[in-house]
Amino acid sequence: MTTILAAPRTYEPTAPLRVAFLGLGVMGQPMAGHLARAGHQVTVYNRTAARADEWVASYGGRSAPTPREATAGADIVFACVGNDADLRSVTLGVDGAFGGMAAGAVFVDHTTASADIARELDAAARARGLHFIDAPVSGGNLGAINGALTVMCGGDAAAFDRIRPVAMSYSKAVTLLGPAGAGQLAKMVNQIAIAGLVQGLAEAIAFGEKAGLDMKAVLGVIGKGAAQSWQMDNRGPTMVDARFDFGFAVDWMRKDLGLCLDEARRNGARLPVTALVDQFYADLQAQGGNRWDTSSLVKRLRG
Template sequence: MSKTYEPISPLRVAFLGLGVMGHPMAGHLARAGHDVCVYNRTAAKARAWVAEYGGRAADTPREAAAGAQIVFACVGNDEDLRSVVLGADGAYAGMAAGAIFVDHTTASAEVARELHAAAGAAGLHFVDAPVSGGQAGAVNGVLTVMCGGDAEPFATVQPVAMAFARAVTRVGEAGAGQLAKMVNQICIAGLVQGLAEAIAFGQKAGLDMKQVLDVIGKGAAQSWQMDNRGKTMVDDQFEFGFAVDWMRKDLGLVLDEARRNGARLPVTALVDQFYGDVQKQGGGRWDTSSLIRRLSD
């Protein structure tokens, strides 16, 4: 899929974290004409990115952030995020007053609020901006980005982030982006479990499940999961997409937040346990649609 980039004045930006999501996201920023400096904990990945897209690589987050108008990040978890933001070598130490830090990590709302406050104290801005769409969405530049933070820096970030997104939306104050991503993951967990049970039931009943999915996919049961994962679930194929280990991390954040705010999530908690069963089967790196493996003989 080719990505069309809307005209926008080139900016000097940094990107911290070049994993399966960050590498193509930073690449879209470079292809959109921005001056991109990258940092990755494994320096070889940063050098490989530069060889592919141009730009520059830095040895520390602070060096990458120096002179950048916007610093993007996509790392693993709360502690990974703190490690690239705070401290003598962190991005905040290198950012000029008024610069904006945009975090695409799926992390806690708590750390988003913490880093938003720290940014304000340093004369900087922070936007929490987790994404949905998976690796394919990052590669094709069609991610959905859910943002929390102040309106003015968001307005600056939005057109720039459209280089790798199809929608970039502010949903509230600091932490709201992370909370919206939690809502997203709750929806996905329930949908995948329902789809797994439906396919397993149909197979036991002797139905041609690919045909059945074609039929019911035109009705009220249709979903992204059915369209994109239903037939691969029938084929017992799980070597792509969003890994079970990542989903369990995300659902851990969801359940922690639910304990704080009092939300009742019985289905989500149960599906989290089911994903734990898949991990015990050796499926930590399988796609999340592998929930159906629990239901096979």
């Protein structure tokens, strides 16, 4: 399980704090590692306790058997779990984090979840004298390992100012975009933009292959012009090679696009391309591609 972090980076100077991190998946594990490397006293919790024990063996700190125990005495609590239900469980459950946090502490949620759960937990936190920041991230597992995530935040400005320098230990940008829920809405914008871009790149590569072109050479040329994007630079060559065993999984993208489409139904936004690409990802799931990287959209076009 243990992920080796990138070469030591320079961390923004901050006073050492007592922090907790809930959820040690492919994102949370390296994020918590950067917090420890930056000098903070880190207590971790993971539903599978063995993973938390492995993290402690690699980075120090300590583990706790419940979110409530992990967060006792913490100045800031970070979480990165699976979905709305997981988030409610680690915050509001019998052994939830909110029951263990001291008044004035800040809960920072890095889960990609709904804007509704962010607003719900913000209200629940306020009722307990706590602060809540919704803070979904972009940059994937490599961004977490390299300490180069982009963090989109919603919440109170004073609480944000407290957590920003700490969150910069695993980030290249941490930005407040509005009140509770604004971070989740911004992440939806991010995923909508990516979905259409990856489908367009997949179609371009499949077209070029049918035309008999050397697509790596073509990508090298058009990547120096207006078509350039992170996806083209980082996923274009691997799409040509039919390599889909890394990065952000199809299952996770479908979860995220479901959040986007649900929110669009509420706010009246029209997302025709997003809805179509969501169905293309459903096709990949039907082929057994649940854990393929999202760039596997090109497989649909190579029949």
